[in-house]
Amino acid sequence: MVMAAVSRRHARLYVTVDLVILTIREEGLHVLLVERGKEPYQGQLALPGGFLRERENLPDAARRELAEETGLSDARLHLEQVATYGDPGRDPRDHVVTVSYLAIAPSLPAPVAGSDARHARWEPVDRVDRLAFDHNDVFADALERARSKLEHTTLATVFCAETFTIGELRRVYEAVWGGPVDARNFNRKVTGTDGFVVPTGETRRSTPGRPAALYRAGPAKTLYPPMLRTNIGAPTSEWTRINTMRA
């Protein structure tokens, strides 16, 4: 049986992946940006990314680009698809559809010098503005995804090292949500939720101050009931983008 090829009448497009790589540095949430080395948008900051290769699937492309930018392929990294943007005018050169991925890692070092990351740098998330292409939207959607995920899942532990204190975990929430989280209620919620964290039995000393108990990430993925953002502005959750359709 002969199988017909796809009609040549259909559009053929380039597909890229764009990465929103988040980490926590200097007590604040940062995103990795690169300076465009050539047109279009030369000199402007953009999210890192690249073109899909022949017969390459999307997550592999995202992992490849991530490894290029951060040098990491650690399994503890979080990588998840967020949205797809396909406005024909988003890239002046040609019709390019991009699939964005949220990547989260424990404290990442300064960007490595590579051919694509020559002018890469960590930017505080509240300082991100005027990115190339539609990357402002891409970034905003991924940031909101990260914020929502901290409400409903135990994802925050991915921002931490293998062992961490409750205080460190709470500061992750504060960095991602952009506001204070009550230490007493946070401690009760996290340690009272089965599978969120697992005590190691050891402590980490700080000078001065009471030594803090150390924990590892537990097996639970879902945080149920969720820990909702309350006193940090009105929730502009990704839930509310009814009829949201990325172009």
Next chain:
Amino acid sequence: MVMAAVSRRHARLYVTVDLVILTIREEGLHVLLVERGKEPYQGQLALPGGFLRERENLPDAARRELAEETGLSDARLHLEQVATYGDPGRDPRDHVVTVSYLAIAPSLPAPVAGSDARHARWEPVDRVDRLAFDHNDVFADALERARSKLEHTTLATVFCAETFTIGELRRVYEAVWGGPVDARNFNRKVTGTDGFVVPTGETRRSTPGRPAALYRAGPAKTLYPPMLRTNIGAPTSEWTRINTMRA
């Protein structure tokens, strides 16, 4: 200044949109499926969809396909992007990336007979199995998205006609979540949440029984605090698919 074209070394792909069209018929949640008229997967059921055209953006393509399938372009329809699937082997003919959209409408009629919808039919969501391509995954993800959205947003009203009763709204929840919802607590939650519904002042009589008050959808999009599924199996929320990456 001359702008370089995209390198010919990068892959060029076909992009499609796939629609998960949900409606409620005969007290149950249904999805629109079409029977494939040609290879690959000829004779098998699939989600409706089609190829992106030259210079067409994704939501326009989704709307175009939706109009073809349902005859509707009603602004009250809900249409939102869900995920993108790009496994090179997902279509035997060529490397095709698909972007899935969730579409929700009030009670839709039997499928119109069109060239693409010749063998279209509504299928109860719990009877969906062995779809073509990777459409089982596509469908499962969109269904879960719909289920989650009923927890966090006022989206359920889109399944209803312009005016509806609280009982009708509750049956939407029961159809989408697949289990019973307590009428007394539901009524209190819905009518007690600002902006969820707005009373019309009229009633709808049923014979026999107490006339039910009629409502319209209110302005609120977010349902906060959310109305979480509790006694309908463990929540298999889309939140828990950490590291979920559609291929």
Next chain:
DNA sequence: GGCGGTTAATGTCAGAAAGACACTAATGAA
């Protein structure tokens, strides 16, 4: 007109969870 059945709406009680915040504990430095 009254009664019964059905559906809708309101109400009650209890418990869980979270918000707000105080107090105690465990250090190390001075």
Next chain:
DNA sequence: TTCATTAGTGTCTTTCTGACATTAACCGCC
């Protein structure tokens, strides 16, 4: 030993939800 700092535990109140009872508003029938 004292003090400052950080961590952890605790208390009270409020809010919300779960479970379920009761009342209300019909229409059909006698």
